[in-house]
Amino acid sequence: MGSEAETVTLRKPRFLCLHGFRTSGEILKTQVTMKWPESVTRKLDLVYLDAPFPCQGKSDVEGIFDPPYYEWFQFNKEFTEYTNFDECLAYIEDYMIKNGPFDGLLGFSQGAILSAGLPGLQAQGLTFTKVPKIKFLIIVGGAKFRAASLADKAYSTPIQCPSLHFLDPVVIHHPKGHTIPRLDEKGLQIMESFLERIQKMAFLTPIPSLSIRAFCTKPSAKMADRAVQIQNPDSISYLTQREAAEIDEILMGPLGFSVDQLMELAGLSVAASIAERVLAICGPGNNGGDGLVAARHLYHFGYKPSVCYPKRTPKPLYSGLVTQLESLSVPFLSVEDLPLDLSKDFDILVDAMFGFSFHGIPRPPFDDLIQRLVSLRDHDQTHQKSPVIVSIDIPSGWHVEEGDIGGEGIKPDMLVSLTAPKLCAKKFCGPQHFLGGRFVPPSVADKYKLRLPPYPGTSMCVRIGKAPKIDISALRENYISPELLEEQVEADPIDQFCKWFDDAVAASLKEPNAMALSTAGKDGKPSSRMVLLKGVDKDGFVWYTNYDSRKAHDLSDNPHASLLFYWDGLNRQVRVEGSVQRVSDEESEQYFHSRPRGSQIGAIVSKQSTVVPGRHVLLQQHKELEEKFSDGSLIPKPKHWGGYRLKPELFEFWQGQKSRLHDRAADQNILSILRVDVILCLVVNLVIKLNVMSDLSLQYSPHEINGQQVWKIERLAP
Numbered sequence: 098m099g100s101e102a103e104t105v106t107l108r109k110p111r112f113l114c115l116h117g118f119r120t121s122g123e124i125l126k127t128q129v130t131m132k133w134p135e136s137v138t139r140k141l142d143l144v145y146l147d148a149p150f151p152c153q154g155k156s157d158v159e160g161i162f163d164p165p166y167y168e169w170f171q172f173n174k175e176f177t178e179y180t181n182f183d184e185c186l187a188y189i190e191d192y193m194i195k196n197g198p199f200d201g202l203l204g205f206s207q208g209a210i211l212s213a214g215l216p217g218l219q220a221q222g223l224t225f226t227k228v229p230k231i232k233f234l235i236i237v238g239g240a241k242f243r244a245a246s247l248a249d250k251a252y253s254t255p256i257q258c259p260s261l262h263f264l265d266p267v268v269i270h271h272p273k274g275h276t277i278p279r280l281d282e283k284g285l286q287i288m289e290s291f292l293e294r295i296q297k298m299a300f301l302t303p304i305p306s307l308s309i310r311a312f313c314t315k316p317s318a319k320m321a322d323r324a325v326q327i328q329n330p331d332s333i334s335y336l337t338q339r340e341a342a343e344i345d346e347i348l349m350g351p352l353g354f355s356v357d358q359l360m361e362l363a364g365l366s367v368a369a370s371i372a373e374r375v376l377a378i379c380g381p382g383n384n385g386g387d388g389l390v391a392a393r394h395l396y397h398f399g400y401k402p403s404v405c406y407p408k409r410t411p412k413p414l415y416s417g418l419v420t421q422l423e424s425l426s427v428p429f430l431s432v433e434d435l436p437l438d439l440s441k442d443f444d445i446l447v448d449a450m451f452g453f454s455f456h457g458i459p460r461p462p463f464d465d466l467i468q469r470l471v472s473l474r475d476h477d478q479t480h481q482k483s484p485v486i487v488s489i490d491i492p493s494g495w496h497v498e499e500g501d502i503g504g505e506g507i508k509p510d511m512l513v514s515l516t517a518p519k520l521c522a523k524k525f526c527g528p529q530h531f532l533g534g535r536f537v538p539p540s541v542a543d544k545y546k547l548r549l550p551p552y553p554g555t556s557m558c559v560r561i562g563k564a565p566k567i568d569i570s571a572l573r574e575n576y577i578s579p580e581l582l583e584e585q586v587e588a589d590p591i592d593q594f595c596k597w598f599d600d601a602v603a604a605s606l607k608e609p610n611a612m613a614l615s616t617a618g619k620d621g622k623p624s625s626r627m628v629l630l631k632g633v634d635k636d637g638f639v640w641y642t643n644y645d646s647r648k649a650h651d652l653s654d655n656p657h658a659s660l661l662f663y664w665d666g667l668n669r670q671v672r673v674e675g676s677v678q679r680v681s682d683e684e685s686e687q688y689f690h691s692r693p694r695g696s697q698i699g700a701i702v703s704k705q706s707t708v709v710p711g712r713h714v715l716l717q718q719h720k721e722l723e724e725k726f727s728d729g730s731l732i733p734k735p736k737h738w739g740g741y742r743l744k745p746e747l748f749e750f751w752q753g754q755k756s757r758l759h760d761r762a763a764d765q766n767i768l769s770i771l772r773v774d775v776i777l778c779l780v781v782n783l784v785i786k787l788n789v790m791s792d793l794s795l796q797y798s799p800h801e802i803n804g805q806q807v808w809k810i811e812r813l814a815p
């Protein structure tokens with residue numbers, strides 16, 4: 098559908114740039130960036146590669162550009178014999194395999210000679226057999242191969258793909274000799290029309306191995322196929338240490354992610370999996386960075402993180418993360434500050450010491466910190482309350498592939514694997530294994546043949562491995578919401594309602610005006626159904642319906658009703674009770690004619706709550722009425738249709754709140770503090786976390802003071 102076209106146009110043509118003889122990728126980059134306008138370079142994804150051989154003589158650019166300088170291959174004086182030519186081709190191809198795919202080549206001078214010759218050699222199957230066909234060329238100051246054997250093969254047919262040549266007299270003429278030329282007005286025009294052409298050509302049909310659909314669309318059928326197999330956790334892919342590092346390089350190289358971005362996603366995945374009084378113990382590498390990011394998200398989710406970061410990395414990324422946490426007054430604790438027994442002060446310990454680059458045995462101070470986590474297990478044996486250990490990516494100290502070799506390492510309760518679980522995760526026997534890798538594009542999944550689970554809804558993490566048994570009766574949402582305080586609410590409940598209603602609209606909740614209407618007829622038996630609120634003001638809450646419906650009969654017998662609004666996502670609920678009256682005919686009439694004509698006809702057809710012989714009867718009537726009123730004439734409001742207004746007599750505003758762990762019963766098992774939304778949402782289609790709830794409710798009821806009706810606000814026990 099449209100989305101495919103939209104996503105494919107997102108990608109810029111990707112060129113591998115080959116510099117001139119005895120210069121470098123950096124020098125070519127400087128020249129291109131300086132000389133071509135941003136309007137041109139921004140349309141291209143240019144990747145600059147250094148040639149394989151260090152410069153073996155004097156460079157023409159000495160004194161102009163700094164070394165190092167490189168050369169692609171060597172040649173004799175007549176340019177008829179080449180040395181290291183095959184090695185050069187293998188080197189470029191290898192780079193393209195690891196960092197590709199590329200759409201085209203941009204070459205200057207010796208790089209241009211190569212670029213111009215390679216498509217011909219590739220077409221004959223003589224080189225570049227393992228990479229996609231070169232689709233475009235930009236040749237600046239090039240020349241032909243003079244070695245006859247090579248020239249015959251390379252130039253057996255004219256260049257087939259769109260190419261732009263800066264070599265007089267082909268396309269862009271320039272008087273500046275052997276250099277990257279600036280573009281005059283005509284040159285710029287030619288360049289721009291070339292770019293437009295290749296952009297269209299390249300991206301009207303996406304490259305199969307570089308599908309970027311998964312970034313922004315629903316899981317593809319292919320992903321869904323993978324998902325089916327994931328029912329069995331053994332069928333998930335596990336990565337070796339090398340694969341993990343390679344995928345990282347691909348994400349951060351050709352796929353355009355920055356380490357900051359990935360770390361942000363990783364930390365968010367971790368934070369989304371955990372809660373409560375948290376200590377993040379952060380190591381010197383990116384795993385430590387994930388811990389810092391997770392701590393920040395946890396703070397914003399409403400928890401109380403502390404951080405122990407004994408070996409700070411002086412790079413801007415890390416100092417930025419530290420500053421962000423400091424600005425939130427998140428405490429940084431030194432190893433000395435930490436209590437020997439971590440169980441007293443913390444409910445959750447985030448182990449962010451080492452990830453997939455760990456090797457050997459832990460050096461100080463991490464050896465001691467790891468030991469403190471290990472010793473917490475003794476608490477388990479003595480049945481004391483022990484904090485939950487959540488390891489990011491790898492339980493720190495474990496061998497990345499072999500796991501806990503001596504059996505004396507950390508035994509985390511929860512492991513949050515990133516991208517895909519590493520081999521050591523097979524040895525993880527804790528009850529909670531999550532995957533946070535909702536950023537792996539299909540191209541990477543395909544390349545590494547990764548079977549990855551689908552992520553539910555908008556979740557950043559998904560449970561992998563078997564879910565522990567759950568006591569359904571103990572399920573509670575752990576709400577994290579602003580407090581609901583008497584002094585902060587509006588004096589008039591209608592104003593308070595409108596405020597919360599606006600919040601629900603602003604939060605893009607689906608149908609925030611949906612409410613459960615409960616009525617009870619003569620027999621006193623209550624019944625509820627969802628209806629849509631169509632108006633609210635000081636006089637009350639209005640909805641429209643069929644006056645022959647069950648609710649209408651109930652209301653004529655007993656003109657009292659209760660409305661219930663529930664705004665999931667904001668953890669809020671409002672109950673409104675009061676007496677009900679029909680709205681005036683004029684008001685109903687006015688609203689009726691404001692509805693779409695289809696709905697007006699629908700109201701005529703629908704004899705709510707009566708038995709109909711079949712759907713076809715309704716459809717037939719609908720069709721007939723559509724024809725009858727096809728001339729645009731006024732559709733009369735049926736007599737049996739109109740509105741009701743509930744005049745409120747009682748309001749209750751309820752706000753779900755997060756409770757602190759110390760409020761809980763002492764024997765709660767770890768399930769009560771870990772988010773287990775994933776399994777449960779399958780069952781009840783709700784995001785459910787496990788926790789004890791201490792919700793806040795405020796009730797508004799009418800009172801008379803000095804002969805005046807006022808609303809009295811009272812707190813209700815949770």
Ligand SMILES: NC(=O)C1=CN([C@@H]2O[C@H](COP(=O)(O)OP(=O)(O)OC[C@H]3O[C@@H](n4cnc5c(N)ncnc54)[C@H](OP(=O)(O)O)[C@@H]3O)[C@@H](O)[C@H]2O)[C@H](O)CC1
Pocket residue numbers: 344345348356359360363380381382383384385386387450451452453454455456457458459460463489490491515516517
């Ligand atoms: N795509 C992703 O999945 C992403 C994952 N991220 C996270 O990054 C880590 C991998 O990060 P990396 O920086 O490569 O490595 P580590 O965090 O594992 O640690 C490297 C540092 O640890 C030191 N080290 C290694 N062994 C020891 C040891 N025995 N004792 C003490 N210190 C050790 C190492 O120092 P060296 O001098 O030994 O090299 C490094 O300083 C991954 O697991 C994820 O958690 C990214 O956040 C984003 C994308």
Ligand SMILES: [K+]
Pocket residue numbers: 384448449450451452488489490491492493
């Ligand atoms: K870790």
